[in-house]
Amino acid sequence: MSPLYPREYAFPDITSHANGNTGTPYVFQFDSGAPGPTVMICALTHGNEAAGAVVLNRLLSEGFRPRRGRLILSFNNFEAYARFDPGAPDASRFVDEDLNRVWDLATLDGPRDSVELRRARALRPFVDQADYLLDLHSMHEAAPPILVCGKRHEAAEFGKTLGAPATLLIDQGHSQGARMRDYGLFGQAQSGKHAALIECGQHWEAAAPRVAFDVTARFLLRTGVCDPTDLDPTWQQPDPPLQRIVRVEQTIVAETAFFRFVQPFRGMEILKQGDMIATDGAGPSAKLIRAPFDGCVLIMPSIRHAAPGVTVVRLGRYSD
Ligand SMILES: [Zn+2]
Helix, strand or coil, rough: CCCCCCCCCCCCCCCCCCCCCCCCCCCEEECCCCCCCCEEEEECCCCCCCCHHHHHHHHHHHHCCCCEEEEEEEEHHHHHHCCCCCCCCCCCCCCCCHHHHHHCCCHHCCCCCCCCHHHHHHHHHHHCCEEEEEEEEEEEECCCCCEEEECCCCHHHHHHHHCCCCCCEECEECEEECHHHHHHHHHHHCCCCEEEEEEEEEECCCHHHHHHHHHHHHHEEEHHCCCHCCCCCCCCCCCCCCEEEEEEEEECCCCCCCCCECCCCCCECCCCCCCEEEEEEEEEHHHEEEECCCCCEEEEECCCCCCCCEEEEEEEEEEC
16 A cells, blocks of 8 residues: 555445346346436446445445436446455556546457456446446545546536536546547537546545545436435535536646656646646656646646656646
């Protein structure tokens, strides 16, 4: 375990959920029998991000059922989670490849095989059915929670109807491959489908499951599958005073193993044009990375983990 981030909450034993109730391991579907949307909530898309698993474990253990529509609950990368090793906590993010970079049709329908592709193909029929998708994640570094809304402004408007978290992010996804939240109709305008990915905080901090409970309660209520009296009232936190939309303008990828931030940034700092962000490279030839514009918002700086090709920070601006 990184001394920087001790594990502040117990990771749930989810093995009792292995059989699911759908014929697909660790996937549950509950039909209320009443009209309403199909709502899917996912945890453990990354195997070392357990905050969402705490919430799904609780919903299942308490026998939560939708009042309207259908509810699908999935522990996505259960195989990676089973390999979690406190001595190497970042190693169980995935088994073969990142499950959240395979959600384009060419990859899903293509010939390639991996633990994660098999799982994505098994999950795909459920994701296809979902009108609303919530994917519960957490972050490498401690930072305020962020709702990753995808490429379209209207998706951030959906995030506003949840009332939290404070930061709604518009971005272009990852060049390494498509996320589940951008898959199919979730990425298309006016499809009537909405997907949100929440980064709940640092993977192992106690605040992360609190944020996961809060956003899950908001999502279940917003989509109408339950009423406030169906949920533990302590799950929902007070609304943040303001929700703001940040649009990612630029992604900084480390070019060398010597990438270093000039300060221990946490995320959401606002810089002026020319302010130093980082250096990349060794010695006097190191590249200087500066804020390219005024009002430059640092998003999810990765201070512990820089290697060539790794996205180390996104640069955004407020766009509301
Ligand atoms: Zn994640």
